Amino acid sequence: MHISEGVLSPAILIGGAVVTMAGVAIGLKGVDNKNIPKMGILSAAFFVASLVHVPAGPASVHLILNGLLGLILGWKAFPAILVALGLQALLFQFGGITTLGVNTMNMALPAVICYYLFGWSTKSSIKQSVFITAAFASGFCAVLVSSILVGFSLYLTGEAFLPAAKLIVAAHLPVMIIEGIVTATCILFLKKVRPELLEEINV
Amino acid sequence: MxxxxxxxxxxxxxxxxxxxxxxxxxxxxxxxxxxxxxxxxxxxxxxxxxxxxxxxxxxxxxxxxxxxxxxxxxxxxxxxxxxxxxxxxxxxxxxxxxxxxxxxxxxxxxxxxxxxxxxxxxxxxPIFTIGHAMHQLGMPKKLVHLFFFTYRYLHVIYKEYARLVNSMKIRGFKPKTDLHTYKSYAHLVGMLLVRGFDRSQRVHNAMICRGFRGKLYSLSxxxxxxxxxxxxxxxxxxxxxxxxxxxxxxx
Known part of the structure; x- marks a missing residue:
């Protein structure tokens, strides 16, 4: 879901950059030297997830995991995703300098939204069925909102992008379901194996 | 790679x-x-x-x-x-x-x-040169730090991923469009995170032992x-x- 350089209009690029800068500033406020290595792991996991292709019918999709990142990191997802996307631009030329702001916003804003909507579910006292549903919803919604944001960025650049934007959202429907399942299973796994992971970063 | x-x-x-x-x-x-x-x-x-x-x-x-x-x-x-x-x-x-x-x-x-x-x-x-240059151009220290850590872990996590995928293959895992596949991948990601976190903890402790106080040094x-x-x-x-x-x- 990276938008390439040169496609979007200047207004969208600036808007995205401003939102991202604000988000990164908020995210970095709560960061101290102790949790940077852990954020680095999640950031790197987000990067590697985009290289993990899972089958979806005849095609294959790659994992996104921004919902998972949002649940664990909250606002810190902004700097984590910014760094991961920056490295992807440098190493693979996915996206670039001027689109870094918009692309980060499109991925990180849904993560933060999911944190506020479903973040409560990672607390230890919550019943397992509720927890799994919330985690699924988080993975699902993060991709849904991301694809809508990508569609909107294109649409606001020019109305002619509307059909392409609609197709992008529709094409991500299977991705949303897969992300939901993966996020729910992964969070459940983490809760069983290493519950402190879900709690300690965001104190 | x-x-x-x-x-x-x-x-x-x-x-x-x-x-x-x-x-x-x-x-x-x-x-x-x-x-x-x-x-x-x-x-x-x-x-x-x-x-x-x-x-x-x-x-x-x-x-x-x-x-x-x-x-x-x-x-x-x-x-x-x-x-x-x-x-x-x-x-x-x-x-x-x-x-x-x-x-x-x-x-x-x-x-x-x-x-x-x-x-x-x-x-x-080189990525490390870019990191130091961006630091000098006014990028926040914490962000530069995160950039270095992420870059370092990228390779570690990717290697670990390749290793886990191999071990899944050896056990006869074939990715298909079904719940089992997605769950297996989710556990794979979970395992990557758990191992990654343990490693990051060790690295952080080692850095503190060597007197790390959050300052970045560049050799060049x-x-x-x-x-x-x-x-x-x-x-x-x-x-x-x-x-x-x-x-x-x-x-």
């Missing part, structure tokens, strides 16, 4: 990384806001010239332009038909417009020009040479000319 481009020791590679970042940034912004074909084609031309000076293998460059152009091909399927304007051609009941084709052309040139510059100036510079210090100044003035002048060309049209 995750690989960087090697810029060998060309003229471009030896420039001060701060200068390269500033130039690439200004160039990208200039091209992104431009709309005239003259400006865009000139930008693409200079991108190719710089690429030549950067001494990067052409094959490598083409490989790296693939992701950009995949999205563009996708947009090419739509844009000619969804723009309102002069009739140009038709396929069945669809009519392509002149405006749509021109627009698609424009973003194709823009994308590739910016990408060429990014590849020749920045992607060919940057210095601005005469070649840097000349390169900067040349490129700045070129970007300015692009700006003027664009501005003449709009007024």
């Amino acid at each position: 995750i690989k960087e481009i090697s810029g060998s020791d060309s003229i471009i590679y030896c420039l001060d990384p701060r200068i390269k970042i500033i130039i690439a940034f200004l160039f990208s912004v200039m091209v992104a806001v431009s709309n005239r074909f003259v400006v865009l084609i000139a930008a693409l031309a200079i991108g190719i010239v710089i690429l030549f000076f950067a001494g990067i293998q052409i094959k490598e460059v083409f490989k790296r332009l693939i992701p950009v152009n995949t999205l563009l091909i996708f947009l090419w399927l739509f844009l000619p038909f969804t723009f309102v304007g002069e009739h140009l051609f038709s396929i069945g009941s669809l009519t392509g417009t002149r405006e749509g084709v021109l627009f698609a052309f424009r973003i194709t040139i823009k994308s590739n020009a910016i990408m060429l510059m990014l590849i020749s100036l920045i992607a060919s510079t 210090s940057f210095s601005i040479s005469r070649a840097d100044i000349i390169a900067f003035i040349l490129m700045a002048a070129f970007i300015l000319i692009l700006g003027i060309l664009e501005w003449i049209q709009t007024t």
